[in-house]
Every structure is written in C-alpha cells, then in structure tokens.
Amino acid sequence: MSNISQIDQEKLIHEDGFNDHFHEHHDGDKYQMGFLTKYIFSMDHKMIAKQFLITGMVWAVIGALMSLVFRLQLGFPESDMAWLRPILGQWIVVNDAGVGTLSTEFYYALVTMHGTILVFFVLTAGLSGTFSNLLIPLQIGARDMASPFLNMLSYWFFFLAGIIMFISLFLSTGPFSGGWTAYPPLSLLPQASDGSKAGMTLWSISMVFFVVSVLLGGINYVTTVLNLRTKGMSMWRLPLTVWSFLITAIVGILSFPVLAAAFFLVICDRSLGTSFYLSEIFIGGQALDHVGGSAILYQHLFWFLGHPEVYIIILPTMGIVSEILSISSRKPIFGYKAMVMSLSAISFLSFIVWAHHMFMSGMNPFITNFFVIFTLIIAVPSAVKVFNWISTLYKGNIRFNSASLFAIGYVSLFISGGLTGIFLGNSTIDIQLHDTYFVVAHFHLVMGVAAFFGMFAGIYHWFPKMFGRFMNETVGKIHFWGTLIGAYMIFWPQHYLGIAGVPRRYYSFENFDAFSHFGTMNKVITIAAFFTFFLQVLFLINFFYSMYRGRKVTNPNPWGANTLEWTTPINPGHGNWDGNLPVVHRWPYDYSKDGEDHIPQIIPIQPGETVVHQ
Amino acid sequence: MSSTVVVQKSKIDPKFFTLLIACASIFMMFAGLTSAYVVRQAGGNWLEFTLPDSFTYSTIIIIISSVFLHFSYFSFNKGKEASYKIFLVVAFIMGLFFLVLQYYGWTQMENMGIMFNGNPSGSFVYVISAVHAAHVLGGIGALAMAMIHALSLDFFVNDKRRNRLKITVTYWHFVDILWIYLFLFFNVQR
Numbered sequence: 184m185s186n187i188s189q190i191d192q193e194k195l196i197h198e199d200g201f202n203d204h205f206h207e208h209h210d211g212d213k214y215q216m217g218f219l220t221k222y223i224f225s226m227d228h229k230m231i232a233k234q235f236l237i238t239g240m241v242w243a244v245i246g247a248l249m250s251l252v253f254r255l256q257l258g259f260p261e262s263d264m265a266w267l268r269p270i271l272g273q274w275i276v277v278n279d280a281g282v283g284t285l286s287t288e289f290y291y292a293l294v295t296m297h298g299t300i301l302v303f304f305v306l307t308a309g310l311s312g313t314f315s316n317l318l319i320p321l322q323i324g325a326r327d328m329a330s331p332f333l334n335m336l337s338y339w340f341f342f343l344a345g346i347i348m349f350i351s352l353f354l355s356t357g358p359f360s361g362g363w364t365a366y367p368p369l370s371l372l373p374q375a376s377d378g379s380k381a382g383m384t385l386w387s388i389s390m391v392f393f394v395v396s397v398l399l400g401g402i403n404y405v406t407t408v409l410n411l412r413t414k415g416m417s418m419w420r421l422p423l424t425v426w427s428f429l430i431t432a433i434v435g436i437l438s439f440p441v442l443a444a445a446f447f448l449v450i451c452d453r454s455l456g457t458s459f460y461l462s463e464i465f466i467g468g469q470a471l472d473h474v475g476g477s478a479i480l481y482q483h484l485f486w487f488l489g490h491p492e493v494y495i496i497i498l499p500t501m502g503i504v505s506e507i508l509s510i511s512s513r514k515p516i517f518g519y520k521a522m523v524m525s526l527s528a529i530s531f532l533s534f535i536v537w538a539h540h541m542f543m544s545g546m547n548p549f550i551t552n553f554f555v556i557f558t559l560i561i562a563v564p565s566a567v568k569v570f571n572w573i574s575t576l577y578k579g580n581i582r583f584n585s586a587s588l589f590a591i592g593y594v595s596l597f598i599s600g601g602l603t604g605i606f607l608g609n610s611t612i613d614i615q616l617h618d619t620y621f622v623v624a625h626f627h628l629v630m631g632v633a634a635f636f637g638m639f640a641g642i643y644h645w646f647p648k649m650f651g652r653f654m655n656e657t658v659g660k661i662h663f664w665g666t667l668i669g670a671y672m673i674f675w676p677q678h679y680l681g682i683a684g685v686p687r688r689y690y691s692f693e694n695f696d697a698f699s700h701f702g703t704m705n706k707v708i709t710i711a712a713f714f715t716f717f718l719q720v721l722f723l724i725n726f727f728y729s730m731y732r733g734r735k736v737t738n739p740n741p742w743g744a745n746t747l748e749w750t751t752p753i754n755p756g757h758g759n760w761d762g763n764l765p766v767v768h769r770w771p772y773d774y775s776k777d778g779e780d781h782i783p784q785i786i787p788i789q790p791g792e793t794v795v796h797q
Numbered sequence: 798m799s800s801t802v803v804v805q806k807s808k809i810d811p812k813f814f815t816l817l818i819a820c821a822s823i824f825m826m827f828a829g830l831t832s833a834y835v836v837r838q839a840g841g842n843w844l845e846f847t848l849p850d851s852f853t854y855s856t857i858i859i860i861i862s863s864v865f866l867h868f869s870y871f872s873f874n875k876g877k878e879a880s881y882k883i884f885l886v887v888a889f890i891m892g893l894f895f896l897v898l899q900y901y902g903w904t905q906m907e908n909m910g911i912m913f914n915g916n917p918s919g920s921f922v923y924v925i926s927a928v929h930a931a932h933v934l935g936g937i938g939a940l941a942m943a944m945i946h947a948l949s950l951d952f953f954v955n956d957k958r959r960n961r962l963k964i965t966v967t968y969w970h971f972v973d974i975l976w977i978y979l980f981l982f983f984n985v986q987r
C-alpha cells in the first residue's frame with residue numbers, strides 16, 4: 184500500500200467522492216453574506232457550535248466565580264468580606280465595626296445558581312451544543328444539520344433562557360435559592376424564602392425555555408445522524424463521538440419533556456393556586472389554602488429527568504475521550520462495539536434508577552431494593568468503558584499532548600468518582616452519606632470535573648478545526664497538571680467531611696462542635712479552589728490568544744486522524760467540503776494497521792489488506 | 798428562507814423524521830403527566846368524579862376530523878382537487894369545534910364543583926387537557942396554513958407539497974391519538 188501520508192485527500196475526494204450538486208445551488212451560501220447572518224443569526228453548524236462554546240464559557244466563569252464566593256465563606260467564615268461590597272452590594276452585610284459578612288440568603292442563592300448554571304448551561308448546552316453541532320455534520324460527511332433553522336432556534340432559546348436567568352441575579356429579593364433541584368415546598372412558597380419570590384418565577388421560566396432549546400437541538404442531532412450520513416458511512420462505521428452524541432440526544436428527548444411537565448405543575452402551583460405538590464402546610468403560624476398535594480411527587484418527576492440528565496452530561500465526553508485516546512495512542516479503540524453497547528446500556532439503565540436520589544425520602548424499603556440493584560448494575564457497563572479505555576492505552580505509542588492528557592485524566596476522575604457512586608447506591612450506606620459532602624465529592628469528580636476534562640480534551644483537540652490555529656501546548660500542559668492536582672485537592676478531602684457527616688449546603692459550621700476540627704481542611708479546599716480557578720483563567724487566555732495569534736495549521740490533518748472532519752479544507756466554508764462529499768470505505772479506527780500509521784476513512788480497502796472490521 | 802441543500806440518503810424525509818421524534822418527545826411529556834397522576838392518586842385524598850360528557854363528544858369529533866383529513870390527503874394524492882379542498886376545510890372546522898367542546902367541558906366541570914385549584918384529581922384533568930389543547934392549537938395553526946396553501950395556490954401535486962401535507966396530517970393524527978389515550982386514561986384511572 185502506498186504511504187498514506189502522501190495521499191492527496193482533495194484529489195481522492197474529487198475522484199472517489201460523491202457529487203450531491205451542492206455547489207450548483209447557490210442559496211446555500213446566500214444566508215451567510217452579512218455580518219449579522221454570519222456571526223449572529225448564523226445557521227451554519229460550525230458557527231452555532233462556536234456560539235454555544237463561547238456562551239458556555241461565559242456561564243462557566245460566572246458559575247465558577249460564585250463558587251469562589253461561597254468557598255470563601257466556608258473556608259474563612261470569620262474573614263472580612265467588605266471588599267466584595269462594590270460587586271455584591273447589599274448581599275454583603277457590613278456591621279458597625281465595618282466588618283462585612285455574606286448574607287445567608289445570598290449564600291443559598293449562590294449555591295443554587297452555581298448548580299443550575301454548571302449543570303444546565305455549561306455542561307449540557309455548552310458541551311453537547313458545542314461538540315454535537317461541530318462534529319456531527321463534519322464526521323458523518325454532511326453539509327450541515329438536517330434543519331439549520333431549528334438548530335439556530337435551539338441556540339437562541341438557550342440564549343433567552345440565559346438572559347432570563349441572568350436578570351434574576353439582579354432582583355432585589357435575589358435569585359432562586361432553594362437548590363438546583365428546586366424541591367417543593369420551599370421553591371413554591373414565596374413566604375418561605377426570598378429566593379422563592381420573583382427569583383423562582385424567572386428560574387422556572389428560564390428552565391422551560393432551556394428545555395425547548397435542548398429538545399430542538401436533540402431532535403435535530405438524531406435526524407441528522409440517522410438520515411444524512413454520506414455514502415459508505417454505515418452505523419458501524421460511525422466514530423464513537425457521533426454514537427455518543429446520538430445516544431445523548433435520544434436520552435434528552437425522552438427525559439427533558441418530563442422535566443417540562445414537572446415545571447408546568449410547579450408554575451400552576453405557584454401562580455394558579457393548584458395543589459399538585461403542596462399539602463396542608465402551616466407557615467408563619469398561617470395555614471395554607473392548599474390541600475392534598477405531594478412534595479415527593481415532584482422529586483419523582485425531577486429525578487426521572489435528573490438522573491438521565493447527569494448522563495446527558497457525561498455521555499458526550501465518553502465519546503470524545505474514546506476518540507482522542509485512540510488517536511493519541513495510535514491504536515484502534517479497544518472493543519468498539521462494546522463501547523456502543525455500553526453507552527446504550529448505561530442510557531437504558533439511567534431511566535430506571537432515579538429513586539436512588541430519594542432513598543431518604545421515606546420511600547418503601549421494598550421499592551428501594553429495586554433501585555439499589557439497578558443502580559449497582561450501572562457499574563457494569565461503566566467498568567466496561569474504563570477497561571476499554573485502559574486497554575486502548577495499553578502498549579500504545581502514546582503522544583502526550585494537552586488533549587490526550589486531559590483524556591487520560593478523565594479516566595482517572597471517572598474511576599475515582601464512579602467508585603463512590605457504588606457506596607451511595609447502597610441504600611443503607613446512603614442513610615449516613617445522603618446530603619453530606621460525600622455526595623458533593625462524588626458528583627463533582629464523576630460529573631463536574633470529569634465532564635470538564637472531556638470538554639477540555641475536545642477543545643484542545645478540535646481547536647485547529649474550529650479556528651485554523653493551535654492552542655499553546657506548554658500552557659495547555661500547565662493547565663492540565665494544575666487542574667488535575669487542584670481538582671483532587673478540592674474534592675478528595677470532601678469525602679472525609681462527608682463520612683464524618685458534615686451536611687452539604689450549610690452556611691457555617693461554627694455551631695457544630697463535631698465539625699470544628701475540619702476548619703483547616705475547609706481552608707485548604709478553598710485555597711485549592713482559588714488555585715484551580717486561576718489555572719482556568721490561564722486556559723481562557725490561551726484560548727482567546729490562540730484564536731488570533733496561535734500557530735497556524737498547515738496540514739489539514741494535524742493529528743493524523745482518520746475521521747472525516749480532517750478531510751475538509753483547513754478553514755471549511757459553508758457546506759464543509761468544497762467539491763464532492765467524501766465517500767467512506769472503512770471504520771474510523773485503522774491506526775497502526777498493516778504497517779500504516781493511520782488509514783483515513785476515505786481510503787478504499789486496498790488489495791490484499793486484512794479487513795478486521797467492516 | 799430556503800434551508801441548506803442536504804444529501805438525502807434514506808428514503809424517509811428528514812423533516813418528516815424530525816416530526817416523528819418531536820411526537821415521541823411530546824408523548825413523553827404526557828407520559829410524565831399521567832404517571833404523576835397515577836402516583837398522586839395512589840397517595841389517597843383523591844376526589845372521584847365522572848368526566849363531563851362534553852369530552853366524550855369532543856373525542857368523537859376529533860376522530861372524525863382525523864378521518865376527513867386523511868380523505869383530503871388521499872384526494873390530494875389522487876389529484877382530486879375539489880374533494881381535497883373540501884375535506885381539508887371540514888377537518889379544520891371540526892378541529893376548531895373540538896377546542897370549543899373542550900372549553901365547554903371545562904365549564905361543565907366547574908359547574909359540577911370541580912375547581913381548577915381544588916382537589917388535585919380535578920386539577921390534573923384541567924392541566925393535562927389544557928396542555929393537550931395547546932398542542933391541538935398548534936395543529937390548528939398547521940391546518941390553517943395548509944388551507945391557505947390549498948385555497949390560494951394553483952393546484953398541482955409534487956413531492957414537496959405532498960410532504961408538507963403529510964407532515965400536517967401526521968401531526969394531526971398524533972394529537973388525535975394522544976387525546977384518545979388521555980380520554981381512555983381518565984376513564985380507566987378513576
């Protein structure tokens with residue numbers, strides 16, 4: 184076989200490709216002429232991906248800054264916060280001596296907003312929105328999404344949801360403060376908490392728009408993957424990234440409408456006087472009009488989405504990491520079909536384990552057993568994935584760059600956080616651990632930090648495709664090592680706090696003798712949080728600097744990867760491929776095969792080649 | 798604005814496929830609402846009442862409307878202009894009539910003393926049927942568009958028009974079947 188790196192991809196696609204007469208229709212290009220249609224109301228999937236990414240980054244910064252403020256309170260409860268008054272205004276209460284403290288109301292608001300923003304705006308919209316949009320059409324060989332218009336709407340609904348949430352931060356009664364899960368009755372009763380006044384109204388409206396955005400996006404992703412694959416791209420030749428985006432979108436389409444249903448009932452209870460979730464309650468000595476509602480009902484509806492939602496966050500990064508690990512170890516992904524099967528199994532199981540968040544809600548213990556078993560079964564497909572990632576790396580010719588380091592770090596975090604899930608999944612152990620810092624440590628490692636690592640890996644890896652330039656590798660590696668150490672320093676100690684019973688979401692532990700010896704630990708965690716945040720600033724600088732000044736990409740396939748996005752021009756225009764569409768002849772993981780370093784998907788099967796995989 | 802020209806690999810039209818997924822998604826929302834109903838009902842303190850008979854009539858009306866709409870679609874495919882238009886208009890009017898009957902059903906419930914903000918058993922019926930009615934309203938909008946097209950454009954059959962009509966018809970059947978499901982559900986889950 185001739186040397187693959189010598190092959191002129193453009194020529195090959197010209198000869199072997201598939202003519203869809205794209206460039207005979209000029210209406211395709213028309214809508215990108217002006218500034219407004221190119222950068223703002225764009226319908227090009229690559230631009231929409233960038234919009235999701237940048238918006239997600241803005242939210243990530245806001246959400247992270249919030250966590251710094253409440254970490255300051257937890258680590259240094261007696262410190263003077265008067266210097267924050269110019270930013271936080273009335274939320275810093277300054278006493279006669281001039282010492283400022285964080286208002287308790289606002290502490291809860293910060294925790295709530297941090298959770299809402301990171302879970303929904305950053306790790307759902309920012310992550311799926313970015314990579315599904317960027318990679319689905321490019322990797323399946325499509326000109327664009329099935330419906331570019333719906334795709335644009337999806338972004339703008341997300342934007343609208345964001346604006347409404349942002350406005351709620353400036354209300355005089357403050358944003359919603361009842362936790363990201365918004366459990367009733369607290370979230371329904373304005374008398375109960377300031378955050379449940381206008382803050383909760385805006386929160387629920389924003390979330391409904393957000394659901395619309397996710398659904399529009401998801402419907403589009405599924406249609407595109409199933410209908411617009413190029414010639415030769417059978418389902419079993421899809422890169423694992425596309426598989427993970429497809430499965431994520433299906434999970435979203437089935438679970439988010441239930442959340443919308445839950446929120447409709449919230450809105451009815453709040454504004455129209457119904458009693459779906461509110462039972463006979465006395466508040467401030469007054470009996471409410473409501474009778475017969477059930478607060479637990481909300482928890483069922485919420486977690487029926489809520490648990491699949493955490494997988495909506497993690498599944499896309501599983502695909503991204505699989506792809507990057509294979510490329511950077513120059514080996515085919517280990518167990519391709521097992522990867523797809525385990526993605527599907529995890530998704531299926533994710534619909535029947537929701538009540539493991541409700542073990543302590545007074546549920547019937549017999550029903551609890553059912554959820555314990557299914558929860559623990561999820562460990563099996565998860566372990567399959569971890570095993571396959573490690574086997575992919577094993578004896579690989581690993582290239583250590585920022586992208587692959589983050590992908591490897593991801594595997595570490597996923598193991599650390601996943602193992603604690605098995606503790607929590609046992610309803611008896613959960614009696615001690617529920618609502619403690621152990622849960623906080625669990626989900627931050629397995630979902631929060633791991634998903635961020637997957638996202639960083641993806642950004643470093645596909646930055647050249649997005650902007651035609653590389654990010655700085657040295658800064659990238661500093662970013663990786665610092666973040667890895669910092670994140671473990673923040674969340675590892677929290678396991679000990681949790682085992683000792685320290686409850687989450689508390690403003691202060693000064694009145695608890697039992698927890699007084701954790702003061703130093705909390706200080707360390709806070710310092711680690713500031714350190715980690717500083718490294719993310721470094722990342723942001725690297726990102727924006729490289730966008731304009733980074734080293735230019737000269738080789739259309741800089742990583743020596745097999746997937747189709749690297750067969751487009753370095754800066755692909757509208758429609759992605761200039762002439763014909765590429766035709767696919769093989770699966771995407773032919774690395775180090777038959778003496779070739781890599782064989783892109785567009786290369787026909789050569790005479791005498793061993794075909795190990797269709 | 799015309800959308801991007803995309804390669805179409807499979808025979809099923811992407812727009813039609815999009816609609817099918819959207820229907821699945823909408824169905825999940827109603828599955829969520831009806832499961833909430835079941836869970837809440839099992840919790841006791843549940844007022845039992847018979848559904849207003851207006852809902853029975855509306856069920857019949859929306860089924861007939863679906864049948865007429867399908868006649869219209871058949872006629873369109875066969876190139877029978879007149880019956881295509883007539884059946885379309887009839888289906889549209891019956892769709893409006895459905896909404897009127899739903900509204901009448903709500904007033905009947907109120908007269909029975911089943912208030913929107915009373916016992917959750919009643920609130921559920923109000924909310925679920927109202928959310929359904931909102932989806933029917935979307936269908937009415939689609940039918941109105943189809944009618945404007947039918948009455949204002951010169952009649953001829955091509956793939957693009959057939960597809961557009963097919964999408965409208967399918968959505969209408971979907972909200973119809975959805976209501977049948979809800980109607981049966983309300984009657985069985987007493």
Ligand code: HEM
Binds near residue numbers: 558565
């Ligand atoms: C082996 C797999 C896993 C098991 C057995 C597991 C089990 C659990 C259990 C039982 C809880 C409830 C703890 C409590 O509130 O007392 C929990 C909380 C949580 N888990 Fe997992 N988990 C697993 C993996 C994951 C993954 C992969 C993610 C996300 C990507 C995740 C995200 C979360 C979140 C966000 C919470 C906390 C929600 C909250 O209360 O705010 N878990 N997990």
Ligand SMILES: [Cu+2]
Binds near residue numbers: 489493536540
């Ligand atoms: Cu869960």
